[in-house]
Amino acid sequence: MTTTRRSLLAGAALAAGLALTPAFGQSPTEIELFFPVPVDGQLARDMATMIKEFNEGHPAIKVTPVYTGSYDETLIKTRAAMKAGKPPAVSIMSANFLRDLQIENEIQPLDALIKADGKSNDQFMGQFFPALYGNAVLDRSVYGVPFHNSTPLLYINAEHFKEAGLDPENPPKTWAEFAAAAAKLTRREGDRTTRWGIAIPSQYDTGGWLLQALTYSNGGRWFNVDYAGEVYYDEPSTLGALTFWSDLVKSKVLQPGVQQGGAVTTAFLSGQASMMLNSTGSLTFVRGNAKFPLKVAFVPRNLQNQVPIGGASLVIPTGVEGERRQAAWTLINWMTSPEKSGWWSRATGYFAPNMQAYQLPEMKVFLGKNPDAKVAVDQLAYARPWFATYKTVPVRKAIEDELAQVLSGKKSPKEALVAAQKNADEIMKPYVEQTALKLPSN
Amino acid sequence: MADTIMAGQVASAWRPAIRWPRRTTLVAFGLLTPSLVLLALFTYWPIIQLAWQSLHGQQKVGTAPVFTGLKSFAALFADPAFRKALVNNLIYAFGTVLPSLVLALGFALALARSNRINTALRSLFFLPVLLPLVAAASIFLFLFLPNVGLLDYYLGKLALSGPNWLGDPDVALWSIMALTIWKNAGYYMLFFLAGLQSIPADANEAAILDGANPWQRLRYITVPYLKPTIGFVLVIGLTNVVTQVDHVFVLTKGGPADATNMLLFYVYQQAVENYEPGRAAAGSLVMLGLLLALTAASLRTLERSFGEPET
């Protein structure tokens, strides 16, 4: 069905180009889309293909896809371009940057555009998984449209499981089973560990995300979803999560020190680690490169199944007006439609934020062949928003720096959390003073 | 200081021998104009903007900045991450420039004679200079990879296990320094190869006749003659290592726990991630001041240890 429509459109465009010279004297609205490449280079090519298709179907708009490096570099480039008075019409932003960008007035609310389409905000957001609202709807206004999203997953090497006498069809569900499996899977030669039971990325960004996941699984709240000036670092639920993580190092089933995402994936793929916690965003790459039967499962729980979402949203920077804004909106709606959303999901491993994507026949066929992709979607029932506060990155770094010290054996979990809370509060103080503590008189 | 750097062997030619026409000043500035216009646009104007930014800050979130005096500088020095970055940067700068310098001098001395093998070896040492720093960092990311990477693979063959090269706060900075030394030593070698040519052959021959051993000749002849080169390489080296952090982006992002944070990376964090343009500008200015001080100090030390500069 899709193919037919696509070739029809292409055919029409071609015919128009050959014979009619369309939109005489009217040049198309030119807009740019800034996009980071989340996993590997193949996706940069996929993005180009997708935009080409959009341009063919929309002769009045010409979108240029601009590759902008990592998520961080995309943020630098977007901000620099805005300062230079050349904001891109659309940017794909890490979903947890949105709160900051909104506080600093750097992205615009999309409410008016939604209204012009005859929808209410609730109707518009209704097409997406509810877990995604918290990072897209800020102060009741829609600031971002979810494009590709993730949750953390437990990846297991089924071969190692069998070898260690564990059942790969029945992956660890609780922290106790998780730690026990990790111990059974670890291999040592004398003092040297030749295979780690578990690998968990703990570098900046991912470290905070996964500690949030463990804290959620431990019944915690991590941050105040409704107010940008509060985090819950020094709380029993967080202490339990951090202590659990640090105990994995102490019992020598997890390598000490900080581990980078790439290193973790490589260790897992080469059989040097039997399990890993990692983003669904890596799923397609891992599935394509694993030389062993792969299984994925929910993040193990202590008190409850609950994880934060991750991924990125489409935003329109402040200063994009008129025709360019309208064109940006057309592009955003097209990219987040069930069809495109589903296609991108299959290419990357991210889940499709648009729920309708999972009703399409091609998606059903895909999930039939790759049941692991369904796990991430099922876990969404237990997902909550991603960490986002006033000055998200430094507030997150406050706990990630402490996490690094705990994993390197330099601090106890309790000391670390007290320090993290103090630093985070210090960073958020100016905001708190101007909001929650700004009281009438005096 | 600048004059010391440039003091060449022909310093004696530095005398006004020609009666220049009156318009000389005009001519000089005419010749300097293209450079000065460009420098004004892309160097001085940004510095002025940095200075302005460092003295202004937001009074309220999301509002226009107002004059805040030296508040940004106070906040800067009160920030433990900044102090950490400052210390790291000093360790990193001297810990990479000095070893690179010694290695480069060693390479140059060993490979001074041009023959086929030496030419090949010189090329080998120069190869890292030709790689983009981002790409070199990606390669080293693999070398340092825990368990599966090159280092751990070969250590494993010896039944040893390495540290978590980039993930242990006590080790990460040294790992990054190894990359920097590998990347830069060959570059400095070229300068020393050039400098060695300026040593008169008879100076060495006379010393040999006097019974000086190679170390004595190195200490009393080669090094003093190379003093201007050493000064030059010190300045270039210090400037290079402080102003290049592409590899930090790739390898550690300043972590773990700020163990590899450096001034320029800190400036980037403040400007982009922390939304603190004032503090970022203050940090840039401190970095600029530090570079000027470092280069001046290293040149002065050099003069003191090897006698008066030849000007």
Place this chain on the structure above:
Amino acid sequence: MSVSNREISPKLGYGATLLVAALWAVPFLWMLVAAFNPESTGAGMASLVPAYVPSLANFAEAWGLADFPRYGLNTTIISLGILAVQFVTITLAGYAFARIDFPGRTLCFYLFLLQLMLAPVALIVPNLVTIASLGLYDTLLGVMAPYFASAFGTFLMRQAFRAIPRELEEAALIDGASIWQRIRLIYLPLAKPSLIAFAIVSVTSHWNEFLWPLMVINSPDLRPLTVGLATFTRGAEGAQAWGVIAAGTLIVSAPLILAFALFQRVFVNSFVSSGIK
């Protein structure tokens, strides 16, 4: 005693240099071995002894990920364009500093020195604003412009010019040669080694630059090689395809390495006789 010392120490030094050379070669060796590996991830990527049938799969994959010929052309235009303008600016400024005694010379010299110490990253935002207001955003000229003046090059030329005997210029002056003629016919030919040395330094640094072109360029047609390379070395989350990274790095650096291999005698000799010291 002194004779044996003279024999042994240099030999020891040479031996040590050979050892260090072996160490220096390791990353390159790994790059080669990994690039021709039929695989790109997983176990066995670390071995320096190839245990596989060489394959061009990684090169094919890397080549397909970016329009390398086009990016190579852009990088060449950027590097050579910067160099061409720099030759003019540094020659003129170098001559002024080397041969003309004018008030404010020292101050001017220190002002130039500042540029040597300022990191482009620290100046990205103001420079981007300037570039945009000059209408150069998203153009190759915009990538090049901030580098047209070079403190380093000016220093080099000043030094080279000072090494040239004044008598030559005096004679030309008597013959009525203009300042342009004197620079073109006397100074430039004699300063050729310095120009070549500077060319190496300038081209390698701009060939390899990443962040600034990433900021200025939007159009895919104008990307330089490093930005193309980054599409697969800098994935934001998770996985890395090591073999493809190695192959891509080789593709990007090959032109420069090749040029250096071909002309290295000229390069090294220029450095040696440029009087950089």
